[in-house]
Amino acid sequence: MANTTRFLYSLTHRRFSRSFRSFFFIPTSLALVTSLFILLYIFTTSTLFFSNQKPSILHLNQPLSGSSSVSQINIYNNTRNPFVHVSNVSRLNENDRDGRESQRSLWPQSGSSDGLYENNEVFHDKDIFPEDYKQMNRSFKIYVYPHRRNDPFANVLLPVDFEPGGNYASESYFKKVLMGSHFITKNPAKADLFFLPFSISRLRHDPRIGVGGIQDFIRDYILNISRKYPFWNRTGGADHFYAACHSIGRSAMEKSWEVKYNAIQVVCSSSYFLSGYIAHKDACLPQIWPRKGDPPNLALSKRKKLAFFAGAVNSPVREMLLHSWRNDSEIFAHSGRLKTPYADALLGSKFCLHVKGFEVNTARIADSLYYGCVPVIIANHYDLPFADILNWKSFSVVVSTIDIPLLKKNSYRNKF
Known part of the structure; x- marks a missing residue:
């Protein structure tokens, strides 16, 4: 009995040792051969090694x-x-x-x-774009959160009543033209998108707010509309948008992460290198310096x-x-x-x-x-x-x- 047990132990030990060695040798060999093939493929097809550009x-x-x-x-x-x-x-x-x-x-x-x-x-496709534009022009509707002219921050929330000028005029022009267009609806049930009408540029120049108070203003504004209206909470702001041209707009949403990551940001500083700009969600606003008369x-x-x-x-x-x-x-x-x-x-x-x-x-x-x-x-x-x-x-x-x-x-x- 003892001899039989010793034999079984010895046989099992030898098999285990061989299997143990094979367990490491075979995968290691396969990995080495595969690596050589990959390196050879890269060497013969890539421009990393040879370049005549x-x-x-x-x-x-x-x-x-x-x-x-x-x-x-x-x-x-x-x-x-x-x-x-x-x-x-x-x-x-x-x-x-x-x-x-x-x-x-x-x-x-x-x-x-x-x-x-x-x-x-x-145009990338001059045949498709006109048809898409016609459909958009016919049916696209935007609801703007309403504010009275006697609102304490009417200068920030309402469109300007003068011709915008300067390096960041695009922001004011955008709101001024949009608010006077046929895209605006007073019926939120018909709206495709909801416009957040605050102006980053005018907040920056308002002595009550200034650069240091913009983040708090935006946070409080979003909190107020989410309590007063049901539209923001329905989508977490995904069907809302705002426009900004000044670079300070990049940091304006730091206390309102749901605006940065959910809402559509129509901004001049559209760099997809920055984490705050999401190219498939946000859009670039062309920056212009208004000039009068016909182009020379x-x-x-x-x-x-x-x-x-x-x-x-x-x-x-x-x-x-x-x-x-x-x-x-x-x-x-x-x-x-x-x-x-x-x-x-x-x-x-x-x-x-x-x-x-x-x-x-x-x-x-x-x-x-x-x-x-x-x-x-x-x-x-x-x-x-x-x-x-x-x-x-x-x-x-x-x-x-x-x-x-x-x-x-x-x-x-x-x-x-």
Whole structure:
């Protein structure tokens, strides 16, 4: 009996030892072989090891002589299939009768003979958008929480009774135009959305509130409407929205997390790098500096500067721009205010640089379009206005911050 027991123990011990060794050896071998295959695949297919990409290039595809249109700007990114941005500023053609139409936008497309396809439409889909817009224009309704003219904070909650001006006029214009539109309904049962009418900009300038009191005001306002009306509590604010253009709006909701994470934020500072902005929920409000009269017009052949920027050097991006181009004869990069009119510099330039400062947004894009120069947007993570509708590639150039020193290369010099 003892011998039998000893035999069974010995057999079991040997089997266990072999199984134990196999338990570690086989998976380890498989993992090693699999890792080698993965490394081989990455080595042969990825651009991490080998790269022959072209640097970023800013140039025109047609010589200036004989043409008044901005023909094409090529921005090659560090990707296997570099893309091409094309700007088409039609107003530049109006003063030059011999000017030709700007070349159409080109983008890579697999299977085509040259790897590019035409894309010159302002809208991503010009056939679908009008139908969607007609339906929205016909049926979309918004309920605005009502406030009397004798309300202590009527200056904050009601639309202004004057023409807005200044760098943050978009916020006041938005509310002024919306409140006078046919989208407004007094019947909340018919409303698709609910508008929170407070103005961040006017709260900032109200001596009773100021920058330090904005968060408390918003918190109390949401608390009041949630107690007085049932609409906020139905959805937790998901069908509510507000508009703000001043950068202080980013921190205005710190004591009202349900506004930040549930409500729709229509803001100028639309950076999807920031946690407070949620791109699929929130929307970008275009920032404009109101200007009166018809836009001025100057032919491309009379615009002597290649590119222009002037402003405070309040970000690493602007520091890089000034460091790279401060002493350049064709790209005019200036720190601070100009001694000459800002409008003259915009009007005399072919390209106008929108460069990130404290925020991704400034009014420079709207300024560029007004004065007929091509916007060059250098602001990483900027969720551009109406990007789901407008094809920004058809009338602007988007440049990564890292490509600032490469704005001018050999191919550019051959064209100017």
